[in-house]
Amino acid sequence: MFEPDALFELEHDPDGSATFAGLAELPLAELMAPDWAAALSGVEAELRGVLRFVAGEVAAGHPVLPAPSNVLRAFRQPLADVKVLIVGQDPYPTPGHAVGLSFSVGPHVRPLPRSLANIYRELEADLGIPPRVHGDLSAWAGQGVLLLNRVMTVRAGSAGSHRRKGWEDITTAAVEALAARRAPDGSPLPLAAVLWGKDAESVRRLLPSVPAVASAHPSPLSASRGFFGSRPFSRVNALLHGQGAADVIWELPPAP
Template identity: 70%
Template sequence: MAGEEALFELEAGADPGPFEALPGMALEDLMAPDWARALSGVEDELRSVLAFVAAEAAHGAHVLPAASNILRAFRQPLADVKVLILGQDPYPTPGHAVGLSFAVSGPTRPIPRSLANIYREMETDLGLPPRVHGDLSAWTGQGVLLLNRVLSVAAGAAGSHRGKGWEAVTTAAVTAVARRRSAAGQQSPLVAILWGKDAEAVQPLLEGAPVICSAHPSPLSASRGFFGSRPFSRANALLEMQGADPVIWELPPVP
């Protein structure tokens, strides 16, 4: 499809050029068609924040993630989402951010400490061995939306792109996930896993969908309620109560 071809063309380009191209691209060339429809109401806000990101890159800022990945979470069809895991903003360490919350590329070593804590809790919860890689695409392929509240950051400056417009876009995205309906008009199965105060703030947008809240898996807060929260088994139980298949959380040893 044209959107997929455009994404492949974008990935082949070199930064900062691709950032400059983003504000003028059609939504259908940036994301899955159903996401383009769902986010059409905040298209102006999206173009504005993409223009901000492009300007930052043009002035020499090292913007993360790469232009080809900045809207990566929206390549997964909206209709397929059954678990929402909401993060804060991308990893500010160069080479880490890949456009999916908490994930890194398969070759990245060592993995970020927040992700290591997620693996530690997954082992405690489900008995699954931690992985040395941080490729979480096996989750996204099963309908797990790994979305950050803010979708870009300046390298080395966590939180630097907050308040620039991403929040309006991701508010619309969370609302769209919560409001999906099946062909029969019933609400589609959904479980939201909200880690940290920024993520918890979107709970009113979820329109009664089951929510699992805890502290953030960051080393600064994981011991204050993330460890022992058992989000993976709880999410699967809640999915099954809604008639949906559970997520196979075990990741391949090699991505």
């Protein structure tokens, strides 16, 4: 089992000196798990291009989130271990919030982003699990839940600012790689998708044979239009059961 603490270790950037320009020059195998590096080799040039774009943003004086050491964090979880895909839009634009996993924040962020608070509200309604005071979702990631933003960087304070800059090519390739995985007998590996909102819904065509739970986004602007009451957590576990896979334990530790 993939260990949550292994998802991102500070030895990747022990002194906080990583830069987006530096990431653009590193081998893929130093940026992500080996099987992800192999799966994304076909879009390596595009990844380096978007990292150079982000480096240019920083050089022009625009703070970018998340930190360079976290931007590809989702891909440090091995591709082979993924059994649930949760697609987000782009990182939280509030400084200190984005950590490289969709919807997750650092363990000491208070108050929680409202989208995450709504996710916790639905989790309690669905499975009776009380909300946590922290927003660290790495325990989900450690069980094979890929928390993937469709766009993986953002200008601080400007939601959606890095759309159509190249990240969509990378995340399209990632979703296609997930859908293409096969067991030794040729059967698809267990996978369920959670698609919240229009950005997430855009990947459905990439998952033709993957069962999905789709609803409105948990944002305060849309949660009341179909997210609340959608019971995504119990439905995902039912989809995993149907494929012979173990449940995700959605209850997070009381303290991260």
